[in-house]
Amino acid sequence: MREATANGIKLVYREEGSEADPLLVLLHGRTADHNNWNGITQHFARRYHVLVPDLRGHGASDHPGSYALTDMADDIAGLLAGRRAVVVGHSLGGVVAYFLAVRHPELVERLVLEDPVPPVPMTGRAPIEEDDSTGFDWQMMHQTEKQLISPDPTLPGVLAGITAPTLVVSGGPSSHIRSEPLAALIPGAELVTIDAGHLIHENARAEFLGVVDDFLKI
Template identity: 30%
Template sequence: MRLHTHTWGEGDRVALLIHGIMADHRTWRRVGPALADKGYRVLAVDLRGHGASGRAGSYTPQDYVDDVVETLPAGAELAIGHSLGGLALSLAVERLAPRRVVYSDPAWYLATPEEGFDPAQFAAFKVTATREQIVTLSPRWESVDVDIEMETLAAWDESSVQGLAGSVGVDLLPARPVVPSLVQLADPSFLVSQDRAEVLRERGFEVRTVEGAGHTIHRDDFDGFMSSLDGWI
């Protein structure tokens, strides 16, 4: 599937941005312009079932990977994937062949229902979420990000979360960094434990934690997000 994309900047270098579940390209509203100011042409996708991209009958990780590879150019200078986007990027990295990648709190381990991950609750959140709930869950977000979250929830195909069922309880840590790779973690990360972070270091990944930041680091602490990319952008 060809995905909807949004572009910031006209620089000579290309940066790719891949969002997480329930979001779309608008989650990068500050990151895209910041990278454009650094001389990048920034391309951000809406994954299938999200934003302005099409709905589908299948939402497996491989579906996301194939869409991203079909839509985005190979050989970009930089690629950043958040959460589900980080998982998709790690599975697509050999085909996309960017010069370097950043995995921002990537979804490399989805907890079992007993551990707290329930796809049905994710799907229900689309219907039940209120502005007040989002503010409570993400008190450091700016007001415009809360507005965007409400809009992206409304645009999201909630059935897409069922496509992740086969990944629940499965350790999806990459075996090696295909290209120079930074793993950027929330504090704490519920997707990459400290033990798994140490395994990633042993496998050759650089791992940095943004102190005090929640899962959506670029919205929770934009300055901390950008600072943690020092040397990578």
């Protein structure tokens, strides 16, 4: 494990693969950490220099108490330090990834969004109730939930400015997220549905990797 100061906070990350290879970043979902990509990391490390950070408020990275999605995207920009990368994000990590592509387009070579929440208002979500779960900051849960339920109304239009080739992988009817509308907001985005629920890369790993490899032309 390594650590870096990015956007003013400590980010802890796993690094695998050769530094001579193109860069690929894996961004985990909410309440998870870099371990959520175990197996996936090794698959891509055969061809990429892979960075797998714990997002702020997760794992061993700093828990600063402030969790604007824009800040989370800027954290990853700081970690990249001017280097272009393929960015793969699951769930919250996918949201962070599309904010990164909007705010720092020069850093994103290709974008893979695995079942993220699209930037449309949501209703009917049960309030978050804290329990004894650890490994993340509960303030991160509360603050990101507010932003996901009531996103910036200008964001759908802003996504039209994403220039990186984009793949949206939906978990289909088995998922509690409807990520399909996101593909229509990003010019030229490809949509693939794998009816495996929200945790596509866990529940249908081989199919997920095949779809992503095809998109990346591996």
